[in-house]
Amino acid sequence: MYYSEPLRRTFIIIPAFNESKSIGRVVAELLPLGCRIVVVDDGSPEELRTECEGNNQIYYIRHKVNLGQGAALQTGIDFALKQGASWFITFDADGQHSAKDIPALLAPLFMEQADIVLASRFLAKGSHNAPIIKQLILKAGRWINYLFTGLYLSDAHNGLRAMNRVAAHSIRITENRMAHATEIVAQIKRQHLRYREVGAAVLYTPYSKNKGQSSLNSLKIFFDLVLQKLFG
Amino acid sequence: MVTAALVFIFLPDLTNAIAHRMGVGRGADLIFYLSIVIFWFVIIKLYVRIRKLEKIVTDVVRKDALNEAAREHAG
Numbered sequence: 006m007y008y009s010e011p012l013r014r015t016f017i018i019i020p021a022f023n024e025s026k027s028i029g030r031v032v033a034e035l036l037p038l039g040c041r042i043v044v045v046d047d048g049s050p051e052e053l054r055t056e057c058e059g060n061n062q063i064y065y066i067r068h069k070v071n072l073g074q075g076a077a078l079q080t081g082i083d084f085a086l087k088q089g090a091s092w093f094i095t096f097d098a099d100g101q102h103s104a105k106d107i108p109a110l111l112a113p114l115f116m117e118q119a120d121i122v123l124a125s126r127f128l129a130k131g132s133h134n135a136p137i138i139k140q141l142i143l144k145a146g147r148w149i150n151y152l153f154t155g156l157y158l159s160d161a162h163n164g165l166r167a168m169n170r171v172a173a174h175s176i177r178i179t180e181n182r183m184a185h186a187t188e189i190v191a192q193i194k195r196q197h198l199r200y201r202e203v204g205a206a207v208l209y210t211p212y213s214k215n216k217g218q219s220s221l222n223s224l225k226i227f228f229d230l231v232l233q234k235l236f237g
Numbered sequence: 238m239v240t241a242a243l244v245f246i247f248l249p250d251l252t253n254a255i256a257h258r259m260g261v262g263r264g265a266d267l268i269f270y271l272s273i274v275i276f277w278f279v280i281i282k283l284y285v286r287i288r289k290l291e292k293i294v295t296d297v298v299r300k301d302a303l304n305e306a307a308r309e310h311a312g
């Protein structure tokens with residue numbers, strides 16, 4: 006059941022770097038929802054512009070230099086805010102997320118029960134096909150997130166979120182690279198935003214597994230967080 | 238800083254005297270310890286400067302990206 010008015014004011018922000026193979030499919034999967042789509046091309050050597058052209062539901066923004074997923078998200082959010090968006094969704098460009106999960110993410114926002122809704126692959130309605138090592142890292146990551154943010158969430162690192170304008174205004178991502186996920190959670194706590202977790206699917210395909218973050222990245226994120234805590 | 242370095246180069250026994258008063262074995266050791274402390278300060282200062290630069294770069298790239306996008310969707 007869809008209301009077309011709110012959906013015109015819903016912006017799906019997709020940060021993308023070098024996703025020319027999957028971005029077309031991801032956008033195609035999202036178009037039927039009726040929301041507006043913002044692709045933020047984070048300095049990809051091959052511009053993703055062509056995959057996003059010819060449709061006035063899609064906005065294309067390009068960073069001339071690669072800054073990181075966090076930076077791309079913030080740029081997309083700034084753009085959507087300026088366009089008068091009421092609802093914001095963050096969605097990955099590599100096909101790990103499923104458009105079918107979006108209604109469940111938006112529902113608590115539309116019903117004014119939360120300011121930000123976070124997708125979790127570990128909840129009942131969620132699903133995932135992560136290898137054991139990745140699962141262990143994610144489960145350990147939950148505690149590290151708790152250490153840094155004071156919030157214990159079931160999925161430490163999920164790029165699928167929905168938020169309302171209040172949350173979009175209050176959250177300011179300064180971590181350009183992958184530590185932004187934790188930074189967002191930290192700000193949820195600090196700004197006392199109402200949050201909810203909703204089960205969603207995170208499916209690794211051979212393509213995304215190839216591209217995906219190595220386990221060593223978790224260490225990089227950890228150091229970024231420590232340095233931010235110490236030196237801001 | 239430069240005068241201190243020069244003094245210590247030409248009067249190495251001075252470092253020994255200072256070191257002994259501080260409870261450190263050799264003058265050379267004292268110089269090492271001081272150097273390490275100085276390195277820490279410098280590294281931290283550099284890191285903070287780099288973070289500031291990163292923020293400036295991000296702001297410039299973002300502003301440019303948003304301006305171009307605004308132009309495309311207005312015209």
